[in-house]
Amino acid sequence: MTIVLPIQSLPRLQESAAARVERELRAGIIDLTIRPGERLSESEIAERFQVSRQPVREAFIALMRQGLLDVQPQRGTVVVKLSVRRMLDARFIREAIEVAIVRRACERFDAHYRDRAASLIAAQETAARAGDHAGFQRLDSLFHIALAEGADCMEAWTAVEMQKAHMDRVCALTLHSPGSMDPLVAQHQAILNAIEDGDAERAVSAMSHHLSEILRGVAGLDLTFAELFE
Amino acid sequence: MTIVLPIQSLPRLQESAAARVERELRAGIIDLTIRPGERLSESEIAERFQVSRQPVREAFIALMRQGLLDVQPQRGTVVVKLSVRRMLDARFIREAIEVAIVRRACERFDAHYRDRAASLIAAQETAARAGDHAGFQRLDSLFHIALAEGADCMEAWTAVEMQKAHMDRVCALTLHSPGSMDPLVAQHQAILNAIEDGDAERAVSAMSHHLSEILRGVAGLDLTFAELFE
DNA sequence: GCTCTTGAACTTCCATACAAGTGCATACTA
DNA sequence: TAGTATGCACTTGTATGGAAGTTCAAGAGC
Known part of the structure; x- marks a missing residue:
């Protein structure tokens, strides 16, 4: 007899790419490793994390909602300065x-x-x-x-x-x-x-x-x- | 002489598709037009709003952060029930x-x-x-x-x-x-x-x-x- | 009849291509 | 020289195809 664990009920074994990017960027922004006023770009971060632009974009939007990034359409994204x-x-x-x-x-x-x-x-x-x-x-x-x-x-x-x-x-x-x-x-x-x-x-x-x-x-x-x- | 208005300094004349979907879905969820427990899907909503799945996905994620949707990876998205x-x-x-x-x-x-x-x-x-x-x-x-x-x-x-x-x-x-x-x-x-x-x-x-x-x-x-x- | 397998039909997630807008440098014009 | 186009290099926004995973029902095997 084998014991079947209810795997599907667990949240998920591995966090999504978007979640990982958001978590690491957030940590960097808070400890100022990523400097206030610094300019970020979806494609650059995507390359750094070896993922596509899409999960990076989702991370950007999430961090914007938290007031940590300023996403300016068609212009660019900057880390909001301290205030x-x-x-x-x-x-x-x-x-x-x-x-x-x-x-x-x-x-x-x-x-x-x-x-x-x-x-x-x-x-x-x-x-x-x-x-x-x-x-x-x-x-x-x-x-x-x-x-x-x-x-x-x-x-x-x-x-x-x-x-x-x-x-x-x-x-x-x-x-x-x-x-x-x-x-x-x-x-x-x-x-x-x-x-x-x-x-x-x-x-x-x-x-x-x-x-x-x-x-x-x-x-x-x-x-x-x-x-x-x- | 023509007067040039600084149009580019305005936030943006037209909200993005993702923002529109989020706004309308949010209103529907709050006034219970979209019923708690109801099952949503990116493709269905995308068709309803005549946009692609991507902006809908972004709206879903935003509403999930607000505690209004429950996005279950690879399973589906449901409107969180009242509590x-x-x-x-x-x-x-x-x-x-x-x-x-x-x-x-x-x-x-x-x-x-x-x-x-x-x-x-x-x-x-x-x-x-x-x-x-x-x-x-x-x-x-x-x-x-x-x-x-x-x-x-x-x-x-x-x-x-x-x-x-x-x-x-x-x-x-x-x-x-x-x-x-x-x-x-x-x-x-x-x-x-x-x-x-x-x-x-x-x-x-x-x-x-x-x-x-x-x-x-x-x-x-x-x-x-x-x-x-x- | 019951259990297990299997595959089809969904879902969300990610990659990629393209569309649309911005800013800047460069070249052209008066 | 000053001012104005213009094209290029960049940005974010959107569309679409496919990858990975889940659910569920039909059917084979016992």
Whole structure:
């Protein structure tokens, strides 16, 4: 007797070419490997990824909707420049949603994700001491996701993710000094503590403060890196 | 001497085929002309709109990102069914953002848009008396947009729009009784009054209450129209 | 009657060719 | 020289054919 796995029910074993191009381009745009203002072209990217123009085009359109590319018909496609205004707008929207998330988390928060959030904070301390910024950033994201999951707000998180990209892109410019991560860990702990206490107002103000502090050190970057800003 | 207008600086005179297909399909999906659970296919829609499959495909992908279509590779595309959960998630996100908008509006609100919001409320009263539900819905949307514009939060509104679709889709099921629009007008007025007074807490609770009342009458629809819900 | 195979008819995904528009350099004209 | 055509090289947008995968029903084999 052979056991037949329901393969067809899985999403798909291999992501599509369009999805791969979009994922890699997105990562490059956010970490500024692909520079703001840079001109892209469907055919050039297609050649680089060894695919046809069509999946590249679909990736371009998707990234345009996310506000990362500017597709100008018959003219060309450019990576949108950084923008203080756009960053502040992103922060405004993100704060609105994440504040609502922690407020709900104070009412009901899955115990499993409370433990997960706590262990993520511990991992962040380790990463901070090791000076592992890339790892820290990944753990930071996972912490916020854990809050959303614990509060049963994953749909809200997908809305946050789009905005987060515009904050991350500007933050990628900052030089990470050795002790820059420690305050963020403490802020995460403060948020989790407030949630565990069920203190909504404290949780909200802790999250609000945290999202402000993330952007500490970006002031003046639009002058230092003027060519990257619009 | 001939005057040459800078035509090339305009966005584009005629929207692309893909944009047109997306716009029309989206409208149909939201007003339930295209029924939840209905099966679509690129070639069928392409024939209906007299375009090739490619722009239809792009429209499908865009609508999938908005959570309105479910594109299953090599299997088919279906209009996602209505979902109470999804509607509540949309309301949660929308409330989070719109509450933040009115809160900001209490701090700074462009006078021009205050007048515009007031005139929109007046127009809503007229539409309500005439029993013009389609017109009322359009005016309702314009009112919320005016708030966002007045508070200088248009980026936030684009985030709201995506969620709004999931609420509108369920609301399209409700039978509009003659007096159902009057309370909504009053709620709009309450929101605007609070903003004019600069009373943030009152504005927030007015908006919150308004967004709750919009969904009045949808309770039990998932049982009455079980085949449209997942 | 039941199980398995097989093939036809669909689907979405990708590659390729062509259409249409933009910008720029070059050459031509007054 | 200044101004104006004009053609070329590029861009994105659309059409179409085929590749890869899924579903389903008909039919062979037991």
